[in-house]
Amino acid sequence: MTSKVVHVAVGVIERSGRVLIARRPDHAHQGGLLEFPGGKVEPGETVQQALVREIHEETGLTLSESGLAPVITIRHDYGDKCVLLDVWRTTDAEGEPVGREGQPVEWRCPESLRDGEFPAANRPIIRALRLPAALALTGTIDSAGQGVSCLEQSLRGQRPALVVLRAPSLEEADYRQYAREAVSLAQAHRVDMLVHGSPERFGQTPGVAGLHLPWREAEKLSERPVPASSWLGVSCHSAEQLAHAESLGADYAVLGAVLPTPSHPGESGMGWSRFADLVAAARLPVYALGGMSMGHLEIARRHGAQGIAGIGFWWQDDCQNQLASNGRQQWQN
Numbered sequence: 184m185t186s187k188v189v190h191v192a193v194g195v196i197e198r199s200g201r202v203l204i205a206r207r208p209d210h211a212h213q214g215g216l217l218e219f220p221g222g223k224v225e226p227g228e229t230v231q232q233a234l235v236r237e238i239h240e241e242t243g244l245t246l247s248e249s250g251l252a253p254v255i256t257i258r259h260d261y262g263d264k265c266v267l268l269d270v271w272r273t274t275d276a277e278g279e280p281v282g283r284e285g286q287p288v289e290w291r292c293p294e295s296l297r298d299g300e301f302p303a304a305n306r307p308i309i310r311a312l313r314l315p316a317a318l319a320l321t322g323t324i325d326s327a328g329q330g331v332s333c334l335e336q337s338l339r340g341q342r343p344a345l346v347v348l349r350a351p352s353l354e355e356a357d358y359r360q361y362a363r364e365a366v367s368l369a370q371a372h373r374v375d376m377l378v379h380g381s382p383e384r385f386g387q388t389p390g391v392a393g394l395h396l397p398w399r400e401a402e403k404l405s406e407r408p409v410p411a412s413s414w415l416g417v418s419c420h421s422a423e424q425l426a427h428a429e430s431l432g433a434d435y436a437v438l439g440a441v442l443p444t445p446s447h448p449g450e451s452g453m454g455w456s457r458f459a460d461l462v463a464a465a466r467l468p469v470y471a472l473g474g475m476s477m478g479h480l481e482i483a484r485r486h487g488a489q490g491i492a493g494i495g496f497w498w499q500d501d502c503q504n505q506l507a508s509n510g511r512q513q514w515q516n
């Protein structure tokens with residue numbers, strides 16, 4: 184274990200749906216691999232100031248500090264060096280990039296980025312760029328048929344990028360039927376659907392985009408139960424659970440409850456400060472769960488979250504129709 188932590192400002196510079204990638208010089212630490220441009224934060228600098236300086240030095244692009252938004256922080260020990268990658272994104276870089284230190288630079292689609300092309304610490308950054316800002320969970324239902332019609336209605340109202348099909352009240356056979364119909368509905372709406380529950384459910388649902396493990400399922404596992412090409416999420420409530428999710432190779436975790444929520448009456452929630460502490464120590468994208476509306480997205484991001492997760496802000500069942508039609512907010516990626 185190395186003790187000194189090097190604080191590194193890392194920039195995800197986005198333009199027309201692509202991100203700017205550079206190649207690290209062969210002689211540098213993690214040399215020859217791809218990277219997001221950036222560099223060490225110098226004493227007396229804020230991370231935003233360091234990023235504006237580094238990006239200009241390396242690529243000639245001009246960034247504004249106010250145009251930077253936090254993505255994720257990752258602490259990683261390479262054995263010979265311990266880094267804290269402080270990752271920020273911007274869409275308003277000015278100029279055309281050139282490799283001013285002789286390094287090749289190119290624009291790439293986030294979907295084309297492969298883990299093995301980058302230093303190991305970058306895996307969560309690549310996940311964070313592909314994951315949406317809002318993770319939608321399906322609401323309580325009594326039957327597969329009711330679930331499918333609520334899902335259809337909800338997808339017609341809004342189209343989240345990623346939906347977790349949660350239905351704890353259904354028997355196994357009913358869940359299987361629900362999942363099959365839900366996946367074809369999701370495909371028609373070009374939405375990625377994840378089954379919620381055991382790894383068997385993933386195997387039994389053709390066309391599903393991934394698996395979301397409740398903690399009771401995650402704790403039984405010691406390795407990733409789905410291929411790298413599918414999503415894996417885990418519900419967590421503590422630092423130990425987040426560490427276990429990471430050891431399973433999860434692509435994201437959901438952490439809560441952050442605020443009081445109608446689904447858990449009488450529970451106060453951990454609050455944003457505790458949430459931020461737990462996220463700061465985690466090495467995967469983390470969604471805030473519990474009492475979330477789209478209006479909480481900004482505060483969640485400020486506390487290190489990938490975004491928000493929940494039911495109430497998108498799911499339309501009979502009691503929520505009124506709410507949804509009164510004030511629908513746009514989904515953001």
Ligand SMILES: Nc1nc2c([nH]c(=O)n2[C@@H]2O[C@H](COP(=O)(O)OP(=O)(O)OP(=O)(O)O)[C@@H](O)[C@H]2O)c(=O)[nH]1
Nearest residue numbers: 191193212213218219220221222223264266302304305
């Ligand atoms: N810029 C950048 N550094 C990364 C990424 N991923 C990652 O692990 N790192 C690590 O973070 C550290 C950044 O150092 P750097 O060499 O880019 O910083 P710098 O330009 O200030 O370095 P120098 O002054 O030593 O030349 C290196 O140890 C590098 O391996 C990434 O995506 N971008």
